[in-house]
Amino acid sequence: MTISCDMLVFGGTGDLALHKLLPALYHLHREGRLHRDMRILSLARSNHSRSAYQALAERHCRAQVARADFNSDIWASFAERLDYFPMDAAQSADFGRLAQRIGRDPERVRVYYLATAPNLFQDIAAHLANAGLAGPRARIVLEKPIGHSLESARAINAAIGAVFDESRVFRIDHYLGKETVQNLMALRFANALFEPVWRAGHIDHVQISVCETLGVENRGAYYDQAGAMRDMVQNHLLQLLCLVAMEAPVRFDAESVRNEKVKILEALKPISGLDVQDKTVRGQYTAGKIGGHDVPAYYFEKNVDNDSDTETFVAVQAEIDNWRWAGVPFYLRTGKRLARKASEILIQFKPVPHRLFNGSEANQLLIRLQPEERISLQLMAKNPGKGMHLKPVELDLNLANAFSQQRRWDAYERLLLDVIEGDSTLFMRRDEVEAAWQWVDPILQGWHQYYQNPKPYPAGSDGPEQLQHLLERHGRQWAD
Ligand code: BG6
Numbered sequence: 109m110t111i112s113c114d115m116l117v118f119g120g121t122g123d124l125a126l127h128k129l130l131p132a133l134y135h136l137h138r139e140g141r142l143h144r145d146m147r148i149l150s151l152a153r154s155n156h157s158r159s160a161y162q163a164l165a166e167r168h169c170r171a172q173v174a175r176a177d178f179n180s181d182i183w184a185s186f187a188e189r190l191d192y193f194p195m196d197a198a199q200s201a202d203f204g205r206l207a208q209r210i211g212r213d214p215e216r217v218r219v220y221y222l223a224t225a226p227n228l229f230q231d232i233a234a235h236l237a238n239a240g241l242a243g244p245r246a247r248i249v250l251e252k253p254i255g256h257s258l259e260s261a262r263a264i265n266a267a268i269g270a271v272f273d274e275s276r277v278f279r280i281d282h283y284l285g286k287e288t289v290q291n292l293m294a295l296r297f298a299n300a301l302f303e304p305v306w307r308a309g310h311i312d313h314v315q316i317s318v319c320e321t322l323g324v325e326n327r328g329a330y331y332d333q334a335g336a337m338r339d340m341v342q343n344h345l346l347q348l349l350c351l352v353a354m355e356a357p358v359r360f361d362a363e364s365v366r367n368e369k370v371k372i373l374e375a376l377k378p379i380s381g382l383d384v385q386d387k388t389v390r391g392q393y394t395a396g397k398i399g400g401h402d403v404p405a406y407y408f409e410k411n412v413d414n415d416s417d418t419e420t421f422v423a424v425q426a427e428i429d430n431w432r433w434a435g436v437p438f439y440l441r442t443g444k445r446l447a448r449k450a451s452e453i454l455i456q457f458k459p460v461p462h463r464l465f466n467g468s469e470a471n472q473l474l475i476r477l478q479p480e481e482r483i484s485l486q487l488m489a490k491n492p493g494k495g496m497h498l499k500p501v502e503l504d505l506n507l508a509n510a511f512s513q514q515r516r517w518d519a520y521e522r523l524l525l526d527v528i529e530g531d532s533t534l535f536m537r538r539d540e541v542e543a544a545w546q547w548v549d550p551i552l553q554g555w556h557q558y559y560q561n562p563k564p565y566p567a568g569s570d571g572p573e574q575l576q577h578l579l580e581r582h583g584r585q586w587a588d
Pocket of ligand 1: 320322339340451478
């Protein structure tokens with residue numbers, strides 16, 4: 109059981125709080141992981157009573173939590189922790205009211221979870237400090253994206269840093285809480301097998317794909333300002349790239365792991381100016397069909413501008429200028445409304461130096477994060493019968509089956525518990541976020557400068573045509 113604390117969720121009526129945070133807290137409660145005195149206070153502008161908010165939360169939790177895991181008695185005991193306080197996070201006076209409500213207790217650990225738009229982060233931190241609520245035991249959790257550019261990220265980080273020292277700032281990237289993402293570290297750093305070949309001499313290229321079938325749902329207003337580059341590449345895809353490429357940390361602790369990740373981000377070769385035409389593909393979905401259903405074009409989605417040029421798809425050829433990875437392209441792609449939902453990392457090895465047999469192909473290691481968690485290594489084997497005819501076969505590890513007795517934790521469960529325990533290993537440090545923006549900003553500027561309007565792709569397809577060209581011109585192919 110963890111320490112006693114108060115968790116205050118700003119944006120308590122938003123999708124993130126209702127779909128992810130409260131269900132994750134419910135699971136932790138159900139498994140006895142929360143201290144009996146822990147309280148959860150949701151904050152938002154709507155004027156709900158406590159019981160109305162609890163009913164709203166229950167409705168969402170029932171929908172999110174597997175039926176077998178939801179139990180009304182357990183919910184009732186969870187609801188005893190759960191309260192609601194209507195306030196406007198932009199109004200400093202409301203923080204005075206909040207302080208009266210919860211008391212200024214410097215000894216108590218308070219976790220402020222900012223599940224709000226990033227433009228509120230600075231004000232909330234300052235108002236908390238003014239109201240005497242940011243004592244030495246208070247922690248703050250920031251959801252990505254941190255800002256929309258390097259400059260705005262720096263301003264947010266500086267404003268937060270003026271109130272909370274870095275050890276008390278938790279910048280969430282929920283991909284780092286995913287089981288298979290952590291398994292990537294286990295695979296690399298707990299098995300001697302891969303390390304000698306995990307480098308330019310043996311690896312031809314790496315593909316990191318996060319493909320979604322979902323559109324922008326109720327988040328059109330946010331997404332239309334952000335686009336896929338800020339929403340996915342700046343954080344999730346770059347974090348995956350770091351975990352694939354980083355050196356082994358000296359220890360598995362927050363500083364050692366993050367020191368290695370930041371070195372990779374700083375070694376990313378800049379893509380700027382006209383390079384964007386050569387090394388990136390930008391796309392936007394048009395109307396199409398997914399799972400047999402018609403879906404509208406992006407520019408007809410709710411709260412999206414009718415002549416929006418926001419990208420819903422990005423592919424980038426990234427390169428890491430360091431000793432281990434010089435000359436190895438890392439192809440990143442992500443998009444909404446694609447044909448399938450799949451998040452995966454493909455390590456494409458180089459072919460054997462001298463081909464003895466027909467049909468011999470280079471090895472591949474596929475690490476699949478979603479929908480199923482599996483790691484498969486493609487090896488060459490002889491086809492039964494006469495002659496040395498080869499065929500690729502898979503050594504396949506299905507992680508869900510290998511640990512079938514254990515419930516798979518949602519990323520937010522693990523990360524919320526880490527915040528309560530004060531462990532920031534799986535959170536982004538300030539310099540990491542800024543280094544990621546440093547690489548992303550020139551690409552965004554290049555698109556703007558050279559009018560790289562997004563290329564259309566029909567919903568339910570694999571993305572814009574130009575996607576294939578990014579690899580085919582080098583004699584490579586996307587793994588599909
Ligand atoms: C979020 C993005 O961070 O990640 C969403 O804002 C995206 O646009 C989501 O849909 C994808 O997460 P997951 O866990 O479903 O792959």
